[in-house]
Amino acid sequence: MAVFGLWVINKAGGLVYQRNFGEGLPTLTSNEYLVLAGTLHGIHAITSRLSPTGSSSGAQVIEGETFKMTILLTATGSTVFLIRCSPPTLT
Numbered sequence: 001m002a003v004f005g006l007w008v009i010n011k012a013g014g015l016v017y018q019r020n021f022g023e024g025l026p027t028l029t030s031n032e033y034l035v036l037a038g039t040l041h042g043i044h045a046i047t048s049r050l051s052p053t054g055s056s057s058g059a060q061v062i063e064g065e066t067f068k069m070t071i072l073l074t075a076t077g078s079t080v081f082l083i084r085c086s087p088p089t090l091t
Helices: 030-050
Strands: 003-010 015-020 061-063 068-073 079-085
Touching: 003 030, 015 030, 030 068
Parallel strands: none
Antiparallel strands: 003 015, 003 079, 061 068, 068 079
16 A cells, blocks of 8 residues: 555644655645645544544544545644555455
8 A cells, every 4th residue: 555645734624734755646736735634624523523432533544446544643632644545456
């Protein structure tokens, strides 16, 4: 599984750091990255409130046909790291 990009989002949903590591990702404008980061932060916040186990971890993986995104939360909960990965190949 190849890592294509890394995003660091602060507690308020603002994009702090963004870096692409490979070819194949569409080029987005700075504003589009900010809007997408805010949207993903909102999804994570909603899913952390809906957790049936009472944990505040929220969504940990968002997966589609062409991507897999892993969401990691720091121990302080202040920053969410989003890593976009290529999906595993099916054999």
